[in-house]
Amino acid sequence: MYSLLTGPVFYLSLGVCIIGMIVRFYQYFNGLSWQLDRVAYKEYPAMGFKGAVRSIYKWLIPYGTYGWRAQPVMAAAFFGFHVGAVLLPLFLIGHNVFLKEKLGFSLFFNLSTPVADYLSWIALISLFFLILRRLVLPEVRILTDRKDWGILLISMAPFITGMLARYQVGDYSFWLTAHILTGEIVLLAIPFTKLSHVFLFFASRAQLGMDFGIKRGGLKGSKMAW
Amino acid sequence: MPEGTLCNKKPVETAEGITTLLADQSGKTYYEEMKSLEVDSDLLWKTIQNTCKTRIRTWLEICAHCGMCADSCFLYLANDRDPKQVPAFKIQSTLGEIIKRKGKVDNKFMLHAMEVAWAQCTCCNRCGTYCPHGIDTGIMFGYLRGLLYQQGFVPWEMKIGAGMHRVYNAQMDITSEDYIDTFEWMVEEYEDDYPGLTVPVDVEDADIMYTVNAREAKHYPEDLAEAAILYHIAGEKWTVPSKGWELTSLAMFAGDWAACKMQVDSVYDAMERLRPKRMIGTECGHAHRATVVEGPYWAGRKSGRPPVESIHYIEWLAEALRTGKLKIDPAKRIKEPVTLQDSCNYVRNHGLRETAREIISYIVEPGYFIDMAPNKEHNFCCGGGGGFNGIGYFRKQRNIGLKVKRDQILATGAKLVISPCHNCWDAIRDLEEVYEIGIKWSFLKPLIIKMLIIPEHLRPEEE
Ligand code: HEM
Ligand code: SF4
Ligand code: SF4
Numbered sequence A: 001m002y003s004l005l006t007g008p009v010f011y012l013s014l015g016v017c018i019i020g021m022i023v024r025f026y027q028y029f030n031g032l033s034w035q036l037d038r039v040a041y042k043e044y045p046a047m048g049f050k051g052a053v054r055s056i057y058k059w060l061i062p063y064g065t066y067g068w069r070a071q072p073v074m075a076a077a078f079f080g081f082h083v084g085a086v087l088l089p090l091f092l093i094g095h096n097v098f099l100k101e102k103l104g105f106s107l108f109f110n111l112s113t114p115v116a117d118y119l120s121w122i123a124l125i126s127l128f129f130l131i132l133r134r135l136v137l138p139e140v141r142i143l144t145d146r147k148d149w150g151i152l153l154i155s156m157a158p159f160i161t162g163m164l165a166r167y168q169v170g171d172y173s174f175w176l177t178a179h180i181l182t183g184e185i186v187l188l189a190i191p192f193t194k195l196s197h198v199f200l201f202f203a204s205r206a207q208l209g210m211d212f213g214i215k216r217g218g219l220k221g222s223k224m225a226w
Numbered sequence B: 001m002p003e004g005t006l007c008n009k010k011p012v013e014t015a016e017g018i019t020t021l022l023a024d025q026s027g028k029t030y031y032e033e034m035k036s037l038e039v040d041s042d043l044l045w046k047t048i049q050n051t052c053k054t055r056i057r058t059w060l061e062i063c064a065h066c067g068m069c070a071d072s073c074f075l076y077l078a079n080d081r082d083p084k085q086v087p088a089f090k091i092q093s094t095l096g097e098i099i100k101r102k103g104k105v106d107n108k109f110m111l112h113a114m115e116v117a118w119a120q121c122t123c124c125n126r127c128g129t130y131c132p133h134g135i136d137t138g139i140m141f142g143y144l145r146g147l148l149y150q151q152g153f154v155p156w157e158m159k160i161g162a163g164m165h166r167v168y169n170a171q172m173d174i175t176s177e178d179y180i181d182t183f184e185w186m187v188e189e190y191e192d193d194y195p196g197l198t199v200p201v202d203v204e205d206a207d208i209m210y211t212v213n214a215r216e217a218k219h220y221p222e223d224l225a226e227a228a229i230l231y232h233i234a235g236e237k238w239t240v241p242s243k244g245w246e247l248t249s250l251a252m253f254a255g256d257w258a259a260c261k262m263q264v265d266s267v268y269d270a271m272e273r274l275r276p277k278r279m280i281g282t283e284c285g286h287a288h289r290a291t292v293v294e295g296p297y298w299a300g301r302k303s304g305r306p307p308v309e310s311i312h313y314i315e316w317l318a319e320a321l322r323t324g325k326l327k328i329d330p331a332k333r334i335k336e337p338v339t340l341q342d343s344c345n346y347v348r349n350h351g352l353r354e355t356a357r358e359i360i361s362y363i364v365e366p367g368y369f370i371d372m373a374p375n376k377e378h379n380f381c382c383g384g385g386g387g388f389n390g391i392g393y394f395r396k397q398r399n400i401g402l403k404v405k406r407d408q409i410l411a412t413g414a415k416l417v418i419s420p421c422h423n424c425w426d427a428i429r430d431l432e433e434v435y436e437i438g439i440k441w442s443f444l445k446p447l448i449i450k451m452l453i454i455p456e457h458l459r460p461e462e463e
């Protein structure tokens, strides 16, 4: 089981995730239409680019936008979870060692163990708040469907199994195998579910950024105050 | 397939058609017929496949169902935080459902979708700026309106309005002759006070081509005179086209994209015929959006710009005050608490957030201007945008929607609301009528005229 998961299944899920997202990215931008979307994308590439970059980076800064500031608790939970969800899979030392072994390279740096622990706990606590929010707030409940719970479960599983393995609760090798399996499920789910937002967030924000950067104020020399 | 004689899938394309629809008091029969209007699911699905591309589909797909957009919508706030008013819910339960069911929805569903599209969203686009994923629900509602229009599920006034544009190239039954007559008549009325006041019609190569809202010609003709007076005093070389003079587009509110194109084409033709240096539109928000911001795309202009530089009235006013073409008598500046209604259509959606404030710096005594909170591109819709004001069928819902603006104005303590947008102006007038909070409201033109310094040579001869 372990060798299957760290062998063919690993290559397969990573490949599906990467190729899937390349395809979806290509499809997204290919599907933009200046006339249907009513944005002259191609006519003003520099303005569009600037608008896109602004629209992305402003939203990646904690409390950097009116939207984040309007929802301080949500913003904390969002960043608390997402910093972990992005940094841990990429830069955890164990992951890098694994990558080096499998693919012959590792990523730029390693998170030290205490930092990794902090990030993991923060992510789990934040997830708890995201779940609580979903259960309690009427404006979120009305939007929630079964799929949302599924996505939360899929996203949560690698964290929980990873932590159980990390602290060696019970059978280490069992949790490690479960961790790898759930991690691979995330990779496989990314191109086909709402988790596609991991990449499509950038596409969608870029599009709206181009809209504002060109049509809605950009040509007037006015930058949207996100 | 059952189609009503009044309520059907065909656009109104003749003057008689309009008269017949108008004869149906408040659309009673029209809405009755709508209850048995059949949905053409094949057409609906085919249209979606052809026009609903990755932008909207991705929005619907990646929506995190996080509800962060809830508080951003004034209708959610005005309806005591009814979860059914959360932008994401409104769009997922209408457009989202139609797509999920591949167009196989029934009459009841469409009736409900119509109410959501016109009575639960004004397409103010505020929610789009509060969503972390950049999901602009207002845009999707605009799109949904187009689908509903095509199927005949459109409020009575909107159907008529779109028909007007098709027949008269204006939102009302005003012909070119009526329009020019009214303008000339109004100018004559004011000639004694402003010697030499004229309305130059169809002058080629002028500096300014002026376009208006048909309501001005029909209901507020003083507005035309005021525009003429201000250009006259500023010494502008201006003109009005006898054809292509209408800036507004009820067709945009209706989702009748073909009529939108016909309408803006008529204005762009006038630009090409008269070759003005610039086009200036009257104090209207959605009209500016339609003709200047969205219009080029309907007309198929790749540049995203109209044939000549086109600006909003407030841009011209700010410039005229800045360059001294118009001079304000400081003694006559506004000396009562005053606030400003930022129109979503040219502030949030066209970046003109400072322009009106520059004008205010000239016409309001320092210390008397109080901004609403939130303001500029984060301002709330007046409550009546996107056609909401004009739909009798949804009047109750509209009046509830006005509450947010009412409270915003009350919080400023202002007695006067400057509103350089026809729709906002209407909404604020209605708000005073419904809630009686003791405010006045005004366009900029009449305010400015009252405080102008008129150059010696333009004054009437003293008797
Ligand atoms: C660059 C990477 C990413 C970006 C920019 C991003 C962005 C976002 C945004 C804007 C939201 C909506 C706000 C919210 O509900 O919190 C969201 C939600 C969510 N994201 Fe991400 N995300 C990224 C990566 C990930 C990854 C790697 C995972 C999981 C493994 C993930 C899982 C989730 C989940 C489960 C939600 C929904 C939370 C809820 O139910 O409230 N995201 N993401
Ligand atoms: S804020 Fe955006 S992602 Fe969240 S529910 Fe609203 S539309 Fe969906
Ligand atoms: S566009 Fe405006 S009215 Fe419509 S859902 Fe968004 S915030 Fe509400």
Ligand code: SF4
Binding pocket: B122, B123, B124, B285, B286, B342, B343, B344, B345, B346, B380, B381, B382, B383, B384, B385, B386, B421, B422, B423, B424, B427
């Ligand atoms: S009427 Fe004014 S405030 Fe309301 S949507 Fe239109 S521009 Fe915005």
